[in-house]
Amino acid sequence: MGVLEAVQRELKALFGPRALLGPEKGVYRYDAILVGSEPLAVVLPESLEEVQALVRLARRYGFPLVPRGAGSGLSGGAVPEEGSLVVAFTRMLRLEVYPEAQAAFAEAGVPTARISEEARPYGLFYPPDPASWRTSTLGGNLGENAGGPLCFKYGVTGDYLLELEFVDAFGEAHRLSREAYDLPGLLVGSEGTLALLTGARVRLLPLPRHRATLMALFPGVEPLAEAVSRAVAQGALPAKLEFMDPVCVGAVEDYLGMGLPRGRALLLAETDGDDPELVEEELSLVERTALDLGAQVERAAGGEEAEALWRARRAVSPALGRIRPKRVNEDIAVPRSALPRVVGEIEALGRAFGLVVAQFGHIGDGNLHPNILFDPKVEPEAKVWELAHGIARVALRHGGVLSGEHGIGLMKRAFMAEAVDPETLGAFLRVKEALDPQGLLNPGKLLPDP
Amino acid sequence: MGVLEAVQRELKALFGPRALLGPEKGVYRYDAILVGSEPLAVVLPESLEEVQALVRLARRYGFPLVPRGAGSGLSGGAVPEEGSLVVAFTRMLRLEVYPEAQAAFAEAGVPTARISEEARPYGLFYPPDPASWRTSTLGGNLGENAGGPLCFKYGVTGDYLLELEFVDAFGEAHRLSREAYDLPGLLVGSEGTLALLTGARVRLLPLPRHRATLMALFPGVEPLAEAVSRAVAQGALPAKLEFMDPVCVGAVEDYLGMGLPRGRALLLAETDGDDPELVEEELSLVERTALDLGAQVERAAGGEEAEALWRARRAVSPALGRIRPKRVNEDIAVPRSALPRVVGEIEALGRAFGLVVAQFGHIGDGNLHPNILFDPKVEPEAKVWELAHGIARVALRHGGVLSGEHGIGLMKRAFMAEAVDPETLGAFLRVKEALDPQGLLNPGKLLPDP
Ligand SMILES: Cc1cc2nc3c(=O)[nH]c(=O)nc-3n(C[C@H](O)[C@H](O)[C@H](O)COP(=O)(O)OP(=O)(O)OC[C@H]3O[C@@H](n4cnc5c(N)ncnc54)[C@H](O)[C@@H]3O)c2cc1C
Numbered sequence: 001m002g003v004l005e006a007v008q009r010e011l012k013a014l015f016g017p018r019a020l021l022g023p024e025k026g027v028y029r030y031d032a033i034l035v036g037s038e039p040l041a042v043v044l045p046e047s048l049e050e051v052q053a054l055v056r057l058a059r060r061y062g063f064p065l066v067p068r069g070a071g072s073g074l075s076g077g078a079v080p081e082e083g084s085l086v087v088a089f090t091r092m093l094r095l096e097v098y099p100e101a102q103a104a105f106a107e108a109g110v111p112t113a114r115i116s117e118e119a120r121p122y123g124l125f126y127p128p129d130p131a132s133w134r135t136s137t138l139g140g141n142l143g144e145n146a147g148g149p150l151c152f153k154y155g156v157t158g159d160y161l162l163e164l165e166f167v168d169a170f171g172e173a174h175r176l177s178r179e180a181y182d183l184p185g186l187l188v189g190s191e192g193t194l195a196l197l198t199g200a201r202v203r204l205l206p207l208p209r210h211r212a213t214l215m216a217l218f219p220g221v222e223p224l225a226e227a228v229s230r231a232v233a234q235g236a237l238p239a240k241l242e243f244m245d246p247v248c249v250g251a252v253e254d255y256l257g258m259g260l261p262r263g264r265a266l267l268l269a270e271t272d273g274d275d276p277e278l279v280e281e282e283l284s285l286v287e288r289t290a291l292d293l294g295a296q297v298e299r300a301a302g303g304e305e306a307e308a309l310w311r312a313r314r315a316v317s318p319a320l321g322r323i324r325p326k327r328v329n330e331d332i333a334v335p336r337s338a339l340p341r342v343v344g345e346i347e348a349l350g351r352a353f354g355l356v357v358a359q360f361g362h363i364g365d366g367n368l369h370p371n372i373l374f375d376p377k378v379e380p381e382a383k384v385w386e387l388a389h390g391i392a393r394v395a396l397r398h399g400g401v402l403s404g405e406h407g408i409g410l411m412k413r414a415f416m417a418e419a420v421d422p423e424t425l426g427a428f429l430r431v432k433e434a435l436d437p438q439g440l441l442n443p444g445k446l447l448p449d450p
Numbered sequence: 451m452g453v454l455e456a457v458q459r460e461l462k463a464l465f466g467p468r469a470l471l472g473p474e475k476g477v478y479r480y481d482a483i484l485v486g487s488e489p490l491a492v493v494l495p496e497s498l499e500e501v502q503a504l505v506r507l508a509r510r511y512g513f514p515l516v517p518r519g520a521g522s523g524l525s526g527g528a529v530p531e532e533g534s535l536v537v538a539f540t541r542m543l544r545l546e547v548y549p550e551a552q553a554a555f556a557e558a559g560v561p562t563a564r565i566s567e568e569a570r571p572y573g574l575f576y577p578p579d580p581a582s583w584r585t586s587t588l589g590g591n592l593g594e595n596a597g598g599p600l601c602f603k604y605g606v607t608g609d610y611l612l613e614l615e616f617v618d619a620f621g622e623a624h625r626l627s628r629e630a631y632d633l634p635g636l637l638v639g640s641e642g643t644l645a646l647l648t649g650a651r652v653r654l655l656p657l658p659r660h661r662a663t664l665m666a667l668f669p670g671v672e673p674l675a676e677a678v679s680r681a682v683a684q685g686a687l688p689a690k691l692e693f694m695d696p697v698c699v700g701a702v703e704d705y706l707g708m709g710l711p712r713g714r715a716l717l718l719a720e721t722d723g724d725d726p727e728l729v730e731e732e733l734s735l736v737e738r739t740a741l742d743l744g745a746q747v748e749r750a751a752g753g754e755e756a757e758a759l760w761r762a763r764r765a766v767s768p769a770l771g772r773i774r775p776k777r778v779n780e781d782i783a784v785p786r787s788a789l790p791r792v793v794g795e796i797e798a799l800g801r802a803f804g805l806v807v808a809q810f811g812h813i814g815d816g817n818l819h820p821n822i823l824f825d826p827k828v829e830p831e832a833k834v835w836e837l838a839h840g841i842a843r844v845a846l847r848h849g850g851v852l853s854g855e856h857g858i859g860l861m862k863r864a865f866m867a868e869a870v871d872p873e874t875l876g877a878f879l880r881v882k883e884a885l886d887p888q889g890l891l892n893p894g895k896l897l898p899d900p
């Protein structure tokens with residue numbers, strides 16, 4: 001009997017029908033952006049102990065494990081290499097809210113949005129809100145240290161982590177708070193390369209009592225970026241600050257037909273808090289800077305109007321999909337003061353390459369998603385990737401970073417060598433070697449080849 | 451020429467009068483709680499490059515480096531082992547505020563309070579505020595992940611770290627933001643055992659426009675803890691929630707004579723925010739729960755009355771020093787809901803040992819400082835340490851942790867074995883081995899002997 005059969009037999013014995021060995025495992029080749037090899041097998045564990053058993057098995061036979069949440073990742077982090085075993089956490093769904101402690105414990109597979117849904121009856125919420133929050137999992141959010149619109153004011157996934165439960169590459173289980181060496185903090189954002197995360201205790205916050213929303217339409221992207229930069233410097237701390245460039249605005253208008261004017265750049269701002277006057281006052285600060293920079297401003301009269309505006313923002317992804325069949329979704333973050341120049345340079349770069357570039361993102365913290373839209377039948381992919389690298393270089397040149405929130409994964413691996421100096425890379429490799437000496441956990445991700 | 455002379459000669463060549471080789475280095479044997487060996491030498495670097503040169507020297511000769519800020523630590527973290535070289539960061543004092551970015555860059559030696567002082571003209575502040583903030587340094591705060599009264603609402607030192615500049619055990623310099631592997635996050639709280647921190651870019655917040663303060667006197671510690679637990683569960687999020695038990699109240703009254711009634715437990719609460727009504731409302735919530743539990747409440751009529759109350763809190767340390775010549779300052783953190791039982795059990799434990807125990811601390815996040823006061827001429831130290839361990843065990847039994855904010859250092863090292871399971875300890879040791887294979891950085895701290 002070959003090794004493969006032996007492994008499959010053991011997996012069947014351990015996991016029964018939750019070990020996928022047939023063609024249905026092909027679905028697990030993809031995340032939301034890249035395609036990899038068909039895995040050896042897919043396993044859907046339901047407990048910490050099962051995850052431990054799986055790691056021990058993988059160690060024994062020496063095959064790599066690829067942790068996976070919902071596969072909504074945008075850098076190929078959950079995409080399997082040849083001959084690996086996918087560990088899909090979507091069956092680990094236990095969720096408990098502790099209202100007194102303003103905390104919740106959730107297993108890795110819990111979809112992000114469910115945490116806030118379960119917390120709401122207690123007047124609490126879980127702030128990190130990636131746009132993918134209905135599908136993405138807490139494990140995947142921890143793996144990528146995901147952010148979202150609310151993260152400008154409230155911080156990212158790692159800021160809400162109180163305790164982390166995980167299985168290390170030796171098959172040992174841990175549940176650690178953030179004292180002594182902050183291993184939980186180290187594992188956040190490690191993209192499945194240092195441990196398998198099985199659950200987390202997260203911090204909840206009281207729901208703010210009031211919100212106010214506005215939309216501002218600017219003559220172009222640069223004045224919009226300038227307005228954001230100025231308003232924030234003056235002390236505005238909106239809960240959300242989202243932007244869409246004219247390409248996005250046009251695409252959404254084609255898609256939803258909601259009467260948005262073409263050729264404008266759109267800013268959505270939402271302030272929140274417990275005091276209605278202050279919430280309005282903070283929004284007025286954004287309004288004034290927008291008006292100063294030539295924008296036309298509309299305030300949402302109530303919850304429904306606000307909801308319609310946010311629908312436009314959420315429609316960006318599907319709307320862009322109708323312009324060209326494929327796209328590369330970049331994810332950069334730059335210092336706020338560099339925003340106007342960065343968005344301008346990226347626009348110019350797109351024109352120079354003759355490719356459609358659409359920009360949107362959580363502009364409050366300088367997190368942009370320049371998307372290159374293309375038709376592989378007409379536009380050579382090599383050119384697209386060249387432009388993508390050009391965009392990343394713009395970010396680095398302006399003191400920015402390579403991954404605002406989507407991670408390095410498979411997609412930006414090669415780029416790490418440019419973004420990080422050799423000494424730091426050396427330190428990263430030493431950490432990887434210490435925690436996963438066999439190189440079992442998500443090989444070929446995040447770190448470039450040594 | 452012996453090795454020692456060779457090292458001293460090189461240090462002199464590199465650092466001139468900033469290499470202390472004579473008796474004045476004896477001062478660097480202490481932190482605020484323990485005494486160690488006289489170091490081989492003390493060096494006061496003034497730049498990143500000098501720190502690198504020092505690490506290279508230490509590697510070459512194989513002698514250990516003990517990083518030191520102000521030496522205000524309470525767990526012996528900066529106390530030197532036999533034959534080591536102390537690196538005192540108190541000359542690295544560069545500080546720049548970037549009001550537009552709501553951030554500051556400070557070198558390791560900058561006293562904590564100076565960051566807020568320099569930020570104030572821009573309407574900004576740096577929230578982490580250990581009671582030692584006039585003397586303690588940013589480097590020491592990062593080393594211990596220090597908290598303070600404001601940290602209940604605002605979070606601890608690590609929550610404000612944007613970028614970390616450090617020299618690793620190989621002498622390489624790094625300046626890293628918190629992407630990919632979060633090494634900055636790992637180094638926070640590592641007590642000088644993984645790297646020498648030379649500076650940090652930290653996040654600032656807008657100063658709140660209003661504050662309100664009250665003092666509540668309870669018949670005992672347990673109802674006080676119960677009131678805190680209830681008020682917070684009901685959604686109160688005061689900026690500060692500090693408590694003093696009857697021993698502390700009596701000591702402060704003896705010291706300051708400000709008319710505090712004896713035999714009571716004292717709670718100080720401060721709320722802050724931009725809206726005066728909400729600030730009052732939040733304080734009223736604390737007031738009502740306090741009244742329900744039999745407290746007598748006094749609101750500060752204005753800034754000066756509030757200041758007088760905070761003066762009482764700050765006087766605790768010197769005041770306790772007058773009761774007995776020595777003390778052991780414990781530092782535990784327990785879940786808020788366990789507070790009433792924990793403070794009660796610690797009181798009882800002190801009585802059973804026949805030793806004076808005074809309790810105070812940042813009670814909002816369950817961080818208590820039970821202090822054992824003793825006279826070494828009368829009360830055997832062994833008994834004191836036995837009680838200290840007993841107190842730590844109370845914390846662990848109630849789901850708490852060993853170090854609320856003062857770190858493990860030298861003092862609680864042996865205890866790590868009880869607090870952390872062997873697998874986790876193994877993971878800590880692997881991290882240490884990876885980042886400091888020669889064991890050059892602050893040996894004998896934080897981790898127990900393998
Ligand atoms: C339409 C759309 C909008 C998006 N918007 C945002 C946004 O606003 N903000 C944002 O940050 N991201 C966004 N994303 C990206 C993506 O949703 C996030 O990166 C999310 O965190 C991925 O979660 P997931 O469960 O799908 O993880 P996956 O894609 O399955 O995995 C992501 C990474 O985490 C690792 N991983 C997953 N689970 C575990 C585990 N249990 N233990 C260890 N490692 C694990 C994987 O190996 C992989 O490296 C968006 C994606 C889409 C498609």
Ligand SMILES: Cc1cc2nc3c(=O)[nH]c(=O)nc-3n(C[C@H](O)[C@H](O)[C@H](O)COP(=O)(O)OP(=O)(O)OC[C@H]3O[C@@H](n4cnc5c(N)ncnc54)[C@H](O)[C@@H]3O)c2cc1C
Pocket residue numbers: 481482516517518519520521522523524526527528539558579580581582585586587588589590591592593594595596597598599641642643645646647648767855856859892895
């Ligand atoms: C009266 C009093 C009140 C206090 N109140 C509080 C409080 O409210 N909250 C609180 O958290 N603490 C408190 N402390 C404890 C202490 O002030 C803190 O731990 C503080 O962070 C120590 O800073 P320091 O500069 O004195 O560091 P040190 O004591 O010199 O060093 C502390 C640790 O950090 C390491 N270290 C120092 N500098 C560096 C560096 N540049 N690179 C790497 N490692 C370094 C040292 O090796 C050591 O392990 C108090 C202490 C006193 C005496």
